[in-house]
Amino acid sequence: MNAASDPGPALLEVRGLSKSFGTLRALQEVDFTLRAGEIHALLGENGAGKSTLIKAVTGVFPRDAGIVRLGGAEVAPRSAKAAVDAGIATVYQEVNLLQNLSVAQNLYLGRQPTRFGLVREAEMRRRVTALLAEFDLHIDVAEPLGNYSVAVQHIAAIARAVDQSARVLILDEPTASLDRHEVEILFAVMRKLAKRGIGVVFVTHFLDQVYEICDRITVLRNGRLVGERTTAELPRIELIRMMLGRELAETTSERAATQARQAGEVCARFEDYGKAGYVAPFNLALRRGEVVGLAGLLGSGRTETARLVFGAERADSGSATIDGAPVRLQSPRDAVAHGFGYCPEERKTDGIIAELTVRENIVLALQAKRGLAKPLSRAEQDEIAMRFIRMLDIRPPEPERPIGLLSGGNQQKVLLARWLATAPRLLVLDEPTRGIDVGAHAEIIRLIRELCDDGLALLVISSELDEIVTYSDRVIVLRDRTHVDELEGEAVDVSNILVAIAAAGTAGAEAGQA
């Protein structure tokens, strides 16, 4: 935190940067200053302009106006590669490396050490091993990168960037898909880099992490600069006010209100439902008007449970009943026909169809459910799209915009709309607030409650324990692909969940048999 009290010389200076897409003014005269050796959080709601700022600085988009100086000299990279050559490297949330190449090949792609024109594989592996060791990462670099976790891939991407003599390192949502331990490793790497004098820009939605690691904070809102502060001098409530431009209603820990709710009758029941090598058989009853949370570490079987329930994986044991009648869920199509909906964790690869419009993305599941022969007329589609755009406050409110151009939070709302349009009985939400800013976050949590009050059954997965405690009536705790515990009523709180996750392995075995 030294850099905070001692503003060093500016390393990266952005002045008066503007960028428009058509009529949308994504950035308006934004200033941003990064000093050497500091970790600087770039914060803002979805659509605030963080990604646009990064992309305009690194030459992914041409900028309309403004200058960028690196170490005092003006730079105007015309591509991401030119930015890297100039010393500004970016690691995005979705790691831009090649899954099928080895770790070593990825790190030296395009600059492999050669002798007589041949790539020196062994030399490359030795160097990469040494390089990753600096980041306390000891892995077999000859293995394909895709074999490693997202955290390792992130560190590999960072190592590659830093090794290419980066002076500025921009990390866009690097922790979004990491668990706590992996975040620690990443933070250690970031601190190490800052100590070397590299300026680190950290884009995130996790405010805890901002206060844990950042020296300074810059906040954007609606494409404009709101302000720059040192972390030490910015109370959290003030930060949230800067980000939202309004007082944030208390979003956390309203357990009392949640508990008052009366759960309805069971609408879907799964007995001894499981798949060998995927999730141990579990019993799960979902009631109308009830939110069931699935808690556990990454890889504990939460997503796997959701996929079984939705028919995306076929169960090989147990039975499922809906309103007391036995059903077979062989495919998502079956599940949709029975009134299920599923918002997957990976929005980009499993959720949105990027080139189709918001309207088309919204009506897709309803159309699939109605079948080919009953097309929704254009007027019906427009009506449905506008209804949900208004109801969920999707921005920009343009049904004909390709969904790929929307921010993550708005994409998530479109996916919610896709399922709400089918009037489902059960909605499965896998990490509904991941990669979404504070404002949309609160909105989605509010939506979850409203849906529940309308009699929908909800099964929600989240890594945010605070969040899960806020909206869940019951919480099922998973560990090692087994449902190990169930908390209800008064027992639903963060510390109980942690205890259940951390409980000895024997408890897991018992619950698995139960």
Added chain:
Amino acid sequence: MMQRLLQTRGLAQIIALLAILAIDRAVSPQFFDLRMQDGRLFGSLIDVLNRGAPVALLALGMVLVIATRGIDLSVGAVMAISGAIAASLADTYGLPVALAAALGAGLLCGLWNGFLVAVLGIQPIVATLILMVAGRGVAQLITEGRIVTFTAPDLVWLGNGAVLGVPTPVVVVIGMLIITGAVVRGSALGLLIEATGGNARASELAGIGTRAMILAVYVWCGLCAALAGVIAAADIMGADANNAGLWLELDAILAVVIGGTSLFGGRFSLALAMVGALIIQAMNTGILLSGYPPEFNLLVKAAVVLVVLLLQSPRFANAGAVLGRARQ
């Protein structure tokens, strides 16, 4: 301004077609002349439509396959099979049987391709390569290595006759375009195909039966190819298993790509694929009329394709916008 114009859907293709027609007119002054003879229209323009019919039919099936992020290399071979069947049966059993058998064969070919791609999950380019190679062999077996000729007048009419002055092949293409358009855009099929091609995983999770969708487009593609094969055979009153439909799969793919449908699937346009087929045929006809040796055809085609694709590319449009701004 230029940027917005270039990005208007279909404009690049229409401009290209008009430009090629204008060039055709320049090399052959009678290009736009039409005359009526024996109840059928004649003229270079009609020739473009008539000669372009087989590729247009192939493109009609291919555009749907490509929209699902697939490709069908076997359409040329399917043409050879269906042509051979129609030619072998027409004189003995009459047109209805010959046509039904030929189209049935196309349907089976499509089912085979669809099965390999949708059910077994084989990459489309490899899956259809199998039939591309084997299909021509099947066609040669049917014709026993000879060129089978026929005289059945109703089959001849299919290739050489006319309806209200319009050559039958052109009528068939228009009919198939209307049917395909009605099926695809009249039902939800178009949207679901675009969704499947845009993101198959997400579409599956949205409850779309993506396998059935993929199977269906290959079947339709096989059917279109069979019809093209019958028309090509009817045109020359015979079936040549070695040469019928040879390399036409590439023209069909080209027509689709010129029509703005990406090989990565998603958005597609039937009408623009037809315009693509016309662009290709307008070039072929123009080069023939110009008196240049047909060898030039391939080079000119390549050049024109390059220009059309450049006009469509967003980067090129951006470059145009930057140039426009620089000039101000």
